[in-house]
Amino acid sequence: xxxEKAMMATATQxxxxxxxxxxxxxxxxxxxxxxDRYYPLYFHIPAGVFFVVLFLIPTVASFYFSLTRWTLFxxxxxxxxxxxxxxxxxxxxxxxxxxxxxxFVTSGTKVILxxxxxxxxxxxxxxxxxxxxxxxxxxxxxxxxxGVTWKVLLDPQDGLVNxxxxxxxxxxxxxxxxxxxxLFSVAGVDVWKGVGLATVIYISGIVAIPSEYVEAAKMDxxxxxxxxxxxxxxxxxxxxxxxxxxxxxxxxxSFDLIWAMTRGxxxxxSDVIASVIYKQYQAGFYGLSTAGNVVLFxxxxxxxxxxxxxxxxKGQRS
Amino acid sequence: MRTRQSIATVTAVALxxxxxxxACGTGGSSESGASADGVITLSIYxxxxxxxxxxxxxxxVEKFNSSHDKIQISYETHPGGSEGDNLVKxxxxxxxxxxxxxxNSGSLLKAxxxxxxxxxxxxxxxxxxxxxxxKQAVSTDSxxxxxxxxxxxxxxxxxxxxxxxxxxxxxxxxxxxxxxxNEKIKAAGITPVVQTYSDTWSSxxxxxxxxxxxxxxxxxxxxxxxxxxAKYVDEPAIQGFQHMQDVFDRxxxxxxxxxxxxxxxxxxxxxxxxxxxxxxxxxAAAAIGQNYPDADSKIGVFPIPSDSPEINGxxxxxxxxxxxxxxxxxxxxxxxxxVLNWLATPQACEAIGSAIPVGGPFVIDGCDxxxxxxxxxxxxxxxxxxxxxxxxxxxxxxxxxxxxxQITVQVGSGISSAAEGAALYDQDVExxxxxxxxxxx
Numbered sequence: 001x002x003x004e005k006a007m008m009a010t011a012t013q014x015x016x017x018x019x020x021x022x023x024x025x026x027x028x029x030x031x032x033x034x035x036d037r038y039y040p041l042y043f044h045i046p047a048g049v050f051f052v053v054l055f056l057i058p059t060v061a062s063f064y065f066s067l068t069r070w071t072l073f074x075x076x077x078x079x080x081x082x083x084x085x086x087x088x089x090x091x092x093x094x095x096x097x098x099x100x101x102x103x104f105v106t107s108g109t110k111v112i113l114x115x116x117x118x119x120x121x122x123x124x125x126x127x128x129x130x131x132x133x134x135x136x137x138x139x140x141x142x143x144x145x146x147g148v149t150w151k152v153l154l155d156p157q158d159g160l161v162n163x164x165x166x167x168x169x170x171x172x173x174x175x176x177x178x179x180x181x182x183l184f185s186v187a188g189v190d191v192w193k194g195v196g197l198a199t200v201i202y203i204s205g206i207v208a209i210p211s212e213y214v215e216a217a218k219m220d221x222x223x224x225x226x227x228x229x230x231x232x233x234x235x236x237x238x239x240x241x242x243x244x245x246x247x248x249x250x251x252x253x254s255f256d257l258i259w260a261m262t263r264g265x266x267x268x269x270s271d272v273i274a275s276v277i278y279k280q281y282q283a284g285f286y287g288l289s290t291a292g293n294v295v296l297f298x299x300x301x302x303x304x305x306x307x308x309x310x311x312x313x314k315g316q317r318s
Numbered sequence: 319m320r321t322r323q324s325i326a327t328v329t330a331v332a333l334x335x336x337x338x339x340x341a342c343g344t345g346g347s348s349e350s351g352a353s354a355d356g357v358i359t360l361s362i363y364x365x366x367x368x369x370x371x372x373x374x375x376x377x378x379v380e381k382f383n384s385s386h387d388k389i390q391i392s393y394e395t396h397p398g399g400s401e402g403d404n405l406v407k408x409x410x411x412x413x414x415x416x417x418x419x420x421x422n423s424g425s426l427l428k429a430x431x432x433x434x435x436x437x438x439x440x441x442x443x444x445x446x447x448x449x450x451x452x453k454q455a456v457s458t459d460s461x462x463x464x465x466x467x468x469x470x471x472x473x474x475x476x477x478x479x480x481x482x483x484x485x486x487x488x489x490x491x492x493x494x495x496x497x498x499x500n501e502k503i504k505a506a507g508i509t510p511v512v513q514t515y516s517d518t519w520s521s522x523x524x525x526x527x528x529x530x531x532x533x534x535x536x537x538x539x540x541x542x543x544x545x546x547x548a549k550y551v552d553e554p555a556i557q558g559f560q561h562m563q564d565v566f567d568r569x570x571x572x573x574x575x576x577x578x579x580x581x582x583x584x585x586x587x588x589x590x591x592x593x594x595x596x597x598x599x600x601x602a603a604a605a606i607g608q609n610y611p612d613a614d615s616k617i618g619v620f621p622i623p624s625d626s627p628e629i630n631g632x633x634x635x636x637x638x639x640x641x642x643x644x645x646x647x648x649x650x651x652x653x654x655x656x657v658l659n660w661l662a663t664p665q666a667c668e669a670i671g672s673a674i675p676v677g678g679p680f681v682i683d684g685c686d687x688x689x690x691x692x693x694x695x696x697x698x699x700x701x702x703x704x705x706x707x708x709x710x711x712x713x714x715x716x717x718x719x720x721x722x723x724q725i726t727v728q729v730g731s732g733i734s735s736a737a738e739g740a741a742l743y744d745q746d747v748e749x750x751x752x753x754x755x756x757x758x759x
Binding site for chain 1: 734
């Protein structure tokens with residue numbers, strides 16, 4: 001029951017962060033329908049105005065502006081030309097591929113590392129609470145601050161990382177300057193920054209597993225690996241789902257860390273969709289970048305809506 | 319009940335006036351006109367670079383205000399780069415611009431749609447004193463929009479004269495001679511060409527600085543380019559990209575080119591660990607004046623070499639200029655024109671020359687490069703005297719693609735070939751031309 005609540009809380013949180021669907025729709029909606037009758041129309045008007053002015057109008061307007069070439073001075077209706085231009089964008093393919101690589105690499109690594117750390121931090125390790133806060137600490141630091149700091153640490157000549165490697169006789173690579181490595185270096189920093197959250201979610205998942213199961217398994221002569229595989233792992237499934245969803249969505253819309261560390265470079269080799277769009281906006285191609293945002297909106301919706309539906313179904317079944 | 323109502327009223331009044339005040343604060347002071355004692359205060363919108371603008375304008379404001387009673391000037395800053403460009407465009411579009419605007423000449427000025435937003439200055443007396451390069455960089459078919467405030471600069475090959483002297487090298491007249499020099503410099507254990515791709519903007523100079531060579535080979539190239547009839551993938555413009563690739567292929571660059579910053583580059587040059595650095599003379603002069611005054615005498619400049627020994631001239635850029643937005647009217651407009659007249663005088667040039675390390679000659683008659691200017695400026699003088707200078711492309715054509723710096727980083731660090739880079743840039747330029755609504759795109 002507790003676990004379900006936690007699960008629900010994180011699920012709503014993830015829905016909020018993406019601004020997509022109401023995950024809790026199913027059961028809660030029915031209750032509200034009863035209450036609805038007691039609220040007259042004027043009661044909804046303030047929130048309604050707020051919603052229409054700040055969310056609905058801009059969204060609809062962005063669909064229109066994506067069909068124009070506009071400056072601050074005037075605009076010209078050009079139909080679907082912006083979309084044609086956007087898909088011709090040479091950096092776009094790299095951007096898409098990089099976005100997916102980044103999202104899956106960070107998400108996968110956070111699941112594995114988060115689970116491992118959670119197992120460690122729920123054991124009888126010395127200074128457990130201190131260690132837990134140490135793991136969580138990077139989550140609290142500003143992303144830009146993390147990016148700038150790591151950029152200095154990863155400098156190929158003078159950075160601390162390569163200096164340390166030099167001491168043990170390894171010539172470190174150009175973490176952020178090698179076009180094949182830059183994206184993965186940023187992903188690594190993203191994992192360092194975000195793994196604390198995954199760990200905390202896993203810790204709450206593991207703590208909620210009744211100790212009877214483990215004791216019973218021990219009686220049957222199960223080793224630690226078997227306990228982990230057959231008890232911890234399957235019973236942590238809700239935590240795993242939450243971690244995957246949160247980090248996948250975070251990875252798909254990632255921008256700040258990449259911008260702070262490489263600005264999409266060297267050249268275009270660590271560009272993601274968001275940075276491609278941002279650069280177009282910066283260059284004053286407002287129509288084109290609006291079209292890019294519409295595309296991004298549709299792509300994220302295409303990924304998140306089915307995922308949400310699938311999650312809802314699983315949630316109701318359990 | 320009464321008290322509650324009055325509290326509500328007070329709160330409402332406070333809120334409204336706070337909103338009103340903040341609106342005034344961002345709206346600038348263009349409405350207010352002369353104050354009670356007849357003094358007109360004009361506000362100038364400048365960028366916030368500490369070395370090249372704030373130091374300059376602190377000095378100019380001081381000089382102007384101490385010699386004028388009826389008009390006083392002050393400045394307001396905006397960030398540099400495209401963020402600042404957006405702010406300038408927004409203010410112009412909404413009529414909220416300050417009384418005067420100090421802004422780039424060339425393609426950036428033309429992106430402001432000066433015909434609609436700025437006052438035509440072609441009937442002013444000082445227009446006879448500014449040189450033709452300047453007129454070209456700030457005019458459209460229907461007017462001239464800026465008075466130069468600052469000095470011109472070159473897109474040149476900054477080099478260390480001591481290295482040249484010690485190795486017995488001569489200033490190259492062609493690309494082949496340049497590469498031969500590089501071979502000898504490398505053999506002596508010195509980095510032949512410094513590149514600094516951590517500051518991506520610095521990677522563009524080899525391509526931008528090739529403009530004189532391109533235009534010497536085809537004098538109509540800039541017009542053809544604006545009309546979508548000339549491309550970077552073709553000769554002669556591909557040379558700039560090709561030269562970057564050559565330097566990379568031969569391993570002439572510093573090992574840390576990918577992570578070095580502009581300051582690192584100037585340091586290598588000043589300390590003699592690097593021989594050449596394609597850079598703007600204005601930036602080089604400022605960096606030397608600020609950080610390496612002792613190295614001044616050993617830093618020089620020569621033009622970016624071309625494939626042909628017959629073509630040898632400097633690609634130059636024009637300074638920023640002062641314009642008057644159309645939102646400045648009445649007494650303020652008269653006062654603004656007086657400020658411009660003062661800025662066109664030799665006293666103003668002197669103030670500029672003493673405030674910042676200048677990057678080249680002035681573009682207005684009666685102004686001379688000050689004593690004590692960086693000695694690399696004197697290397698530029700012969701080219702100006704012989705008329706072997708040409709404007710960079712961004713001052714001749716309104717089109718400059720926004721991704722050039724990423725593309726030149728790619729070509730310069732061997733990620734893509736010169737031909738791929740040039741083709742990519744041609745695509746990039748297309749978007750800019752369409753956004754500007756040019757014919758033929």
